[in-house]
Amino acid sequence: MTDVSATTFTDDSPGTPGTHGLCSISPVRGSSPVPATLDVTDFGAAPGSRSDAAPAVAAALRAAGAVAGPVVLRFPPGDYHFWPDGAQRRELYVSNTVGDDSRYREKTIAVLVEGVDDLVISGEGARILLHGLQTTFAVIDSRRVSVEGLEFDFAVPTVVDATVVDGGVEAGRAYRVIRVPEVTLFSVEGRSIRWHGEALGSGAVAWEGRDALEYTQIHDPSGHRTRRGPNPLFDDVWSIKAVGDREIRIDYDRSEEPADLGVVYQMRLTTRDHPGALVLDSSGVTLSGLRFRFLHGFGVVAQASRDVTIEDCEFRSPPGSGRHTAGFADFVQFSGCSGVAAVRECLFDGPHDDPINVHGxxxxxxxxxxxxxxxxxxxxxxxxxxxxxxxxxxxxxxxxxxxxxxxxxxxxxxxxxxxxxxxxxxxxxxxxxxxxxxxxxxxxxxxxxVTRTPAVHIARNVFRNVPTRAVLVTTRRPVVIEDNRFERPGMAAIYVSGDAGEWWESGPVRDLIVRGNEFVEPGGPAVFVDPRNARADSAYPVHRGVVVERNRFVLRDVPALDAKSTQGIRFRDNSIVRSGPEAWDVVLRSCTDADIDEPTLRVTELG
Missing domain, CATH: 2.40.30.270 (Elongation Factor Tu (Ef-tu); domain 3)
Structure with missing residues (x-):
């Protein structure tokens, strides 16, 4: 078993050439050349203006690609608006989005880096504000690219965060008053609410839907939890009326007093028509110091790429905005990647699915x-x-x-x-x-x-307000998950699955170290090793080499570790504090060669 540390994290897998000519990173010998510096304002981008910055930024990126040698492209501080009408478009197929549905084959991309090597995009103090439905940025067919310091947000996010600010019973009818953020657009139409995006150049709105839309999750700010569940806001509606710019009163044809004051209902449609950001067929890409206030579609997707690092990034809605959702689905997904997939020192707060998912x-x-x-x-x-x-x-x-x-x-x-x-x-x-x-x-x-499988390092991140699992990982190369804090995820904090019948997310785990983490009241097993094999035999394990050590578990009624069909588990030097009813600390199902070193633990073996 390989003990992989942050300072020696390497991967000995061969290069992944890919369909579009990936290659591995070669060391630079001798002194590095001084990079040329370009500024997007020199190409017509105007910070603070609502005019479309997309053509100017596209021109700046073309100029950067024409430079022989390294380039720094600067975004001076200020707001830059990107409208879909003049944006670049590419036909692209992205994992876990819309499959082969021809309606969504073209992706609209605000900032497109394509076929460029040795580029740094630097934007501390700059905010990219997207209109309509777009991918924030894409790095395609490129090598050694860094995107640093930028903030990304949407003028009208595609999730409605509705907070219950009042409720009671009047004249025998229950009522609620909900408040929505300033950026949320709506109209009351009879006993229904129409939520919608902005009107674009064509005159059509970017998106629209009614009432509870297609999916809801429920955020409890006082309990610091987010979960999936039913939406009662639009059941048995008697009347709806706007009572202010941002507040809506809903009266019901029933008399039971609502008991959800302060709760936030997060509502959206379900079509993942765009990746939130995309790293495709590229190598040596680093995303650093970015602030993702909202990502429409399917998060930051690294697909068929090698050596991708995400560090010191913040995935969180703007504080004080009344918004609580920062992502339409996952935050980060690595699909079919190689080399090292690294996520370090990031804050993940408010997704609608898993913050990190690594799979084939x-x-x-x-x-x-x-x-x-x-x-x-x-x-x-x-x-x-x-x-x-x-x-x-x-x-x-x-x-x-x-x-x-x-x-x-x-x-x-x-x-x-x-x-x-x-x-x-x-x-x-x-x-x-x-x-x-x-x-x-x-x-x-x-x-x-097997070639397109990465080593993984997930370290010193914080996970909050997660309705699902926090980290999913299935890869056969070394994985280290260390020094993270998992705060009340709705399901397991770390989930190791693998299945060939449901999501078809591939990969047996062969070398996984979970160490030095803090797990605070997860809704499921803190570490859940659960391959979806319909027939399990302890003589033929799916996963191997799982080490869980030096972690602190604060648990209610769930196990610290629940593992199935896994050989060679090591559970040692962990601390478990319980605040709820007694429960098994470790559950093993069809597992062999397990070493559970704490004799006081409640351990059960099934199968």
Whole structure:
């Protein structure tokens, strides 16, 4: 087992060339050249103006790309407005978004870095304010790019945060008064509320929906918890009226007094039409000191990229704004990456899904024309159109029900979607490997690209107001999760899964260290190792090498560790404080070779 530290974190995996020519980072010998400096205002961007900054910034980035050598592109302090009408657009297919739905194939991108090496975008004191539905920035086909100091927000966020500020019973009818943030746009139409985005150049609004929209989560500021649950705001409505610029009174055809004063109902639609930000087919990308006040769509996605670092970033709505939601879904996702995926010294506060998710993608074997050829398909409707393989990549074939390896092989040829167009079918991939495979793999097996799996370092972050898990990770390379603080996540704080039947997020864990963290009242097991294998046999574990050490657990009625189908667990030097009813401290299901060193712990073994 590898003891990986922050100062020696390396990955010995081969380079991941990718479909669009990734390459690994080479050390620079001798003295580094002095970077050229460009300023977006020299190209027409005007901080403080509501005019569209997108054309000027695009011109500045083209100029930066034309410089031979390193470049610093500066955003002086101030607000920069980006409107979708003149933004750059690219056809892109992104993991866990809208799959192959042709309505959303084009992504609107506010700041696009494409095919540029050795670039620093610096913007301390600058705020990028997006209008409509857009990706904040994308780094595509680039190497050694840093984005530093910028703040990103939306003029009209696509989540409605409605706070109950009053309630009671009058004339036999219950009522609530809800308050929404200043930036939230709405109109009362009879007994219904229409929420909407801004009117754009075409005259149409960017988005719209009614009442509870399609999804709600519930934030309790006094209890410092956020959870998923039903929305009672629009049940049995008798009347609705605006009672101020930001307040709405809802009267009901019932008499039970509401008991949710101070609660915030966070409502949104469910279509993840854009990534919030995107790092695609790139290497050596660092996001540092950024402030994400709101991300529409699917968070910051690093896809098919190598050596991506996110550090000292803040994912949190603007304090004092009445807003509590900073993300439409996940905050950060690494999909099919390699090298080292690092997230350090960040604040994650107020997502609508998991703050960090690191995974690969299992593809279902749909057909096997011969012993060296496989027809693969994307099985989950939210993921399609991505290239998954390059010649020379190592693949592993697993039994779907057990997640046990059947065979490994090297990719020889591949016909697959490009991720950039619709030239090839978006849901299928034809793979030819260099050696014969077992027969009868159709339907019962799935394929993972072993080459595109990263080492992971998640350190010194804070997680707050999370309705789901805080960290999901499935990768076979070394993982260290250390010195983080997990405050009351709605589910498990750390979740290790892997499945070939639901989300199809791939990867067995082989070397995971969870150390020096503080877990405060998670809603599920603090550390939950739960592969979704339908048939578990302790003689054939899915995961291996999980070490949980020197952590502090403050728990109610959940275990510190709940593990299934895992070999070689080590649980040592941890502190557990309970404030609720008695519960098992460690739960082991179909696990072998476990070493639980605290004799006073309540431990149960199942299966």
């Amino acid at each position: 993608t299992y593809l279902r074997i749909a057909d096997q024309p011969n012993r060296r050829t496989l027809v693969l398909e994307y099985a989950h409707p939210e993921t399609a159109g991505l290239p998954q393989f390059s010649p020379g990549d190592l693949i592993e074939i697993v039994e779907r029900e057990t997640l046990q390896a059947i065979a490994t092989a090297t990719v020889e040829r591949v016909r697959q979607p490009s991720g950039r167009d619709r030239t090839h079918p978006l849901r299928s991939i034809v793979l030819t490997v260099g050696s014969e495979l077992p027969g009868d793999l159709t339907a019962r097996a799935a394929v993972e690209n």
